Amino acid sequence: MNPTDQPLAYWWPLATSQQLGVGKPLARVLHGRPLVLFRERDGRPAALPDRCPHRFAPLSAGCVRDGAVECPYHGWRFNGAGQCTRAPGSLDEGSSAVLLQPLQARDSHGLIWVRDAKLPAPALPCSATQEGLDLFWMHDKVRCSLQEAAENFLDAFHTHFVHAGWIRRDSKRQRVIADIRALEDGIEARYSEERLQPGLISRLFEGSRGESFGRFRLPGLAEIEYRDARGRLTLLITAWLVPAEAGHLQVIARIATRRGWLPGWLKRLLIRPLFGVVLRQDKRILEAVSANQQRFADCAEQWGPVQMLDGRQDLLGPWIRQLLLKGRLDDFAARRLELEL
Structure with a gap:
């Protein structure tokens, strides 16, 4: 696998398990993609694009209610699958449509890991034993x-x-x-x-x-x-x-x-x-x-070697x-x- 071609195919840690609490989402950026991390009702981590599809407010500025991240602008809520579970004022009971494309998230070895679920899945990186x-x-x-x-x-x-x-x-x-x-x-x-x-x-x-x-x-x-x-x-x-x-x-x-x-x-x-x-x-x-x-980006060739010298x-x-x-x-x-x- 080439990390330059498909960087999100790999598992990347974005926070420690302790950092990701229950009631507060976390804002993270992975390879230029703004993400929001939160925990669902059963404690599992979830990762979504950090943008409410309604008016594009950052979801990470909101809160987590009933295992869903709530937008701070109009209160729309989204579960870990990217479905809207509540849109206050519309009388809607939620939708099964995926409005935000989720990323795959795992809590393992004391870290919250994220990757693109649409790409072939590598094994989750193992960690050195913590015993002793x-x-x-x-x-x-x-x-x-x-x-x-x-x-x-x-x-x-x-x-x-x-x-x-x-x-x-x-x-x-x-x-x-x-x-x-x-x-x-x-x-x-x-x-x-x-x-x-x-x-x-x-x-x-x-x-x-x-x-x-x-x-x-x-x-x-x-x-x-x-x-x-x-x-x-x-x-x-x-x-x-x-x-x-x-x-x-x-x-x-x-x-x-x-x-x-x-x-x-x-x-x-x-x-x-x-x-x-x-x-x-x-x-x-x-x-x-x-x-x-x-x-030196624009004039490197005039002032010595373009590539770094290795000793x-x-x-x-x-x-x-x-x-x-x-x-x-x-x-x-x-x-x-x-x-x-």
Whole structure:
């Protein structure tokens, strides 16, 4: 499947399960399409175009009554199938006609997933086991493309500068082995022979370092995983990168740490501000890079290379671009490199 041709054939997460309450709809944008999310009477999520067909008011500005989203303008109500169940003042009892084309919605793995029901259905993405883990969620919007965000998230070599002191330091690099392999739906880098990183986050959350992983899976999942010398998970950061309106990306990040002696609520108090700093640092550089590309859009050929230059240390970026463009990897061969990280 090519994500460029049929992006809505994939399942995309638009909110956490906790964000989508019972009485209040949520406004979301997916690949430029304004949507309203709400829960039906039985608690199942529903997704409709965020526009009442009567006078085009945004349904997300209304409320949810009896499992239907109610328009704030004239009170028309719509169920999860896109049928009008009430049109006040008209004496109508509702209609079986579908006035709004619904999207398929699911509540799974702590997320609300949406896709176009008219397209062939892929399997709902599975999630790492949550047993024995403390989970925390973070949300943000970034002005950049999915490709830019995925490359940034999985690029270990920017951390010495953008996150200096928080993750790594340029003055304290280590020789590491990187193994690059293809996944069924993505690409993965495995780093070995790296000791603890000198940054604050590694010192706080890791007792030892055995190996770490960076992986990308279609259509927009980026993941960083750390394991200790005994092979036990110490930190797993999963970021779902969801294209919203043009040039904007919604990011839903789940941070998982191994459950230990420190209570989850106390760990949350530590994690949120620390990772909030790192996310804001990435957001600043991503938005600066994206804006700079736009500045040179009309004159790039006069001022150097049109295409980005990839170095030996760009382990995943070129393959992420290929996956997003073609939906597959061409001419890929697993490889091992020694690098200074």
